[in-house]
Each structure stands twice: as structure tokens, then as C-alpha cells.
Amino acid sequence: MSPSKSRTDALMAGDELSSAAQRERRKRIVDATIALASKGGFDAVQMRAVADRADVALGTLYRYFPSKVHLLVSSLAVELERAQEKMDRTTVPGDSSYERVLFVLGRITRGLQRNPHLTEAMTRAFTFADASAGAEIDRVSLLMESMFTKAMSDDAPTEEQKAIARVIGDVWLSNLVAWVTRRATATDVANRLELTVRLLLK
Amino acid sequence: MSPSKSRTDALMAGDELSSAAQRERRKRIVDATIALASKGGFDAVQMRAVADRADVALGTLYRYFPSKVHLLVSSLAVELERAQEKMDRTTVPGDSSYERVLFVLGRITRGLQRNPHLTEAMTRAFTFADASAGAEIDRVSLLMESMFTKAMSDDAPTEEQKAIARVIGDVWLSNLVAWVTRRATATDVANRLELTVRLLLK
DNA sequence: GTCAGAAATAGAACACGTTCTATAAACTTC
């Protein structure tokens, strides 16, 4: 894994791509990634296959995303943003932080579990990421944190709430990984999350 | 990653290797792994380099450990066992679970941080492991869990204590990874662990 | 419109994990 060039970093952020053609290329790449990951997981996201499917040259793929991990983590960010938007349009039920956080957790978790291969690909990329993908990782971490703090209260979160959200995020991810690697069942995951949130918020 | 043969699985457990020569080979391999990982981290643990350094053929290396991830996670287990043994010979100070768990956490964390490359190699292998390394992963998870439950109390741990230990382990690992990938400083890690343990045990 | 530089393309080339093949050495078992 080599250090990425600054130009490439600019491309990765994704929102301020010069031309429409470039924005479309980028979208085709992410779509191809998600499609391949959904079908066969991490191993099926092969850079040549992504390039083929997105109809770009291999070199172009690498110009947009400097590694497979960057590619998958960026796709994870895209997916989480979608989930967050959907959640923002929902009124989260529950009278306490405890109940609301559990609701959000359960919903996203079940959403991910509906697409095991995609989840496997993304969580493995996320946990395998090295320092060079720090920016993408931070982006995803922040998304996760705000997802849970929003569930706790509508106001700006306190430091303590942020800390709790981070802990929940850590446990959540670790349990997703356990599920993805067949070391835990969906029920195990649900139980452990419930227990964790209870310990932290009750 | 292909499914491992049962014969190979038997070898991986490591304790009941037929001959002394085999036990020595295995030890040379683990030593070489730890040495290379200490020097250059995950990327430096190259299978050809391990084989060379351990003075075995590449094929032999694969007969003992069916993949790089198995190799590194097994080495992690070895290291954790050492840490656990050392800890067993120590009287853990502190009047509460909270204090004792923090002591143990701090000590192991600082130990790992003394060897950043090794820690990077092992945590990345651990989090990247797929289903085929389930046995090794479970072994390490159990080691971690018992490490923390022992700190909580001398008696057999309750289910609740086990759950707490697992949460702490999840947060611990996630923070180690953040540190290893330079997204968190040693101080960040210490603070977050302190906060987590406080939330869970106070 | 033309030209310079940037971006995209096709494809070769390289690195490292993993597998395979052929041969030799080391063990069982009689």
C-alpha cells in the first residue's frame, strides 16, 4: 500500500469532481463495487472485475480509489449515509435513550444482515484498513457516532453521550464481524447489543 | 482462503505434535513470525521470509499454518498467553473491579504499545480473519475475556461479568486498531478505555 | 481551431499469498 497522491485524495472525497463525466464514472465504480460485494463478498470485489463492470480502465479505477480497501470503505460510507437519511425521515419510537438506541441499532443491523456478502465485504475492509485509509475510516466512524447520538437525544450530544456512542459503535462492529465470520448468530448479536446498551444507558 | 484439512488443524493446535523435531519447527516458525512482525509489521510477515528465517520450506510452513492469518493469530494467542501468565504471577492492585480492570488493561496495553509493529501485525490479522480461522479467533477471544473477568473477581464469573468483559474486549481491540493506524494517540486510548470501564463498572 | 496538459485506455509487468509437482528424507511396521 503506497501513499496516495494528493490529487487522488481530492478525487476520493467525491463531491467536488470536476466534470459530470467524472461524477458518473465514480458512481459506476461504487455501484459495481456494491453489486460485486453483494454477490460474493470481499473476495469477489476484484479490482479487474470492478473496472470491467464499471466500464473503466484499471488505471482509472486506481486514480479514483487508491486501493481496494479505500474503495470498499468509501462504499460503506455511501451505504451508511443512505441508512442515516432513511433514519432521519423516520420518527424513532421509544421513551428513553435506551429504547431509541436499541431501535436504531436493531434496524440497521437487520438491514445489513439482509445482505450478508455486502456486509462481510465492508466490515472486513473497514477493520483491515491501514493508516493510509485514515480519512475514510474517520468519516465512517463519525457517521456511526452521530447515528447513535441522534438516537439518544435531539440536542447536541454531550461528551459523555459521544463516548457512549463510540463504545456502542465498537461493540456493534465487533459483533457484525463475529456474525459475518459465523462465530455468532443473529440472535447472539441482538442479545449482546441489547445487553451492551442496557449496561451503558440504563 | 480454502478450507483447511483436518490433519493440518491438528498441527495447528500445536501441543500434541508427534515429534520433538516438529515442535521445534513450529517454534522456529512462530519465533520468525514474531521477529519479522516486530521489525516491519503485517506487511513484513511475508510467507517466503518466514519460511527462510525459520529454515523450513514454504510448503512446510503451509503444512503447519494454513494461511498468513492463521499464523499471525496463533502467534497472538502465544503472546497473550505469556501476558496472562505474567499477570497471574502478579497481585493486581485495586479495591474495586473498576480499578483492577483498569490496571490490567493499562498494563497489557502499554506492553503492546512498546512493540507497535508487532501489535499492528497481530491486530490486523485478528480483525481480518475470515471464517476459516474461527477456531484461532475464538481461542484469542476467550483469552481476552478471561483476562478481564479474572481482574473483576476471583470467583467464577457471572454471565453479566462475562458480558462486560466482552464489551471491554471489543472496545479495547477497536482502540488498539485506532492507535495502530494512527487515528488515536496512546493518551486517547487510555482515556477512552478509562471512560468505558467507568461506564460499565461504576 | 490549436495546442498543452490532464485524464483515460489497454495491457504488460511485478509482488506476494497460495498451490502444485517432483524428489528426498524420515518415520513406522513387519
Place this chain on the structure above:
DNA sequence: GAAGTTTATAGAACGTGTTCTATTTCTGAC
């Protein structure tokens, strides 16, 4: 101690992530 079996060895070969090269296409400034 000979035959047969398991284990180890050297090294080739293969797959996939990544990089490199040569060429073509696009874009923006004049």
C-alpha cells in the same frame, strides 16, 4: 533392515492487488 507411508524440500506456477508504459482522448486557455 526393507517396504511403504508420511513429512520435508526446492522450486515452479498461479491468482489477484498494485504499478508502470505507451498511446489516445478529453478539456481549457489562447
